Amino acid sequence: MSKTPPPADRSSEREARLAxxxxxxxxxxxxxxxxxxTTEAPGAAPTPSPxxxxxxxxx
Structure with a gap:
C-alpha cells in the first residue's frame, strides 16, 4: 500500500506542472x-468595427 507523498513533494510537483x-x-x-x-496584409488598415x-x- 502506498502512502501519499509529503506536502513538500506535492508542492514541487504542482509547481513543475504549473511551469x-x-x-x-x-x-x-x-x-x-x-x-x-502573417495573415494580415502589410500596410493594410485593420477593418473598423461597426x-x-x-x-x-x-x-
Whole structure:
C-alpha cells in the first residue's frame, strides 16, 4: 500500500506542472500571434468595427 507523498513533494510537483502549463500557453499564444501577423496584409488598415446600435427612442 502506498502512502501519499509529503506536502513538500506535492508542492514541487504542482509547481513543475504549473511551469510546464505556462510554457505551453506562452508557445501557443506566440504561435497565434505569428499566425495573425502573417495573415494580415502589410500596410493594410485593420477593418473598423461597426458603430454601436442606437438605443430605442422614447417618444
Amino acid at each position: 510546464a502549463a505556462l510554457r505551453e500557453n506562452l508557445r501557443r499564444r506566440k504561435a497565434q500571434s505569428r499566425a495573425r501577423a 458603430p454601436p446600435a442606437e438605443p430605442p427612442r422614447q417618444d
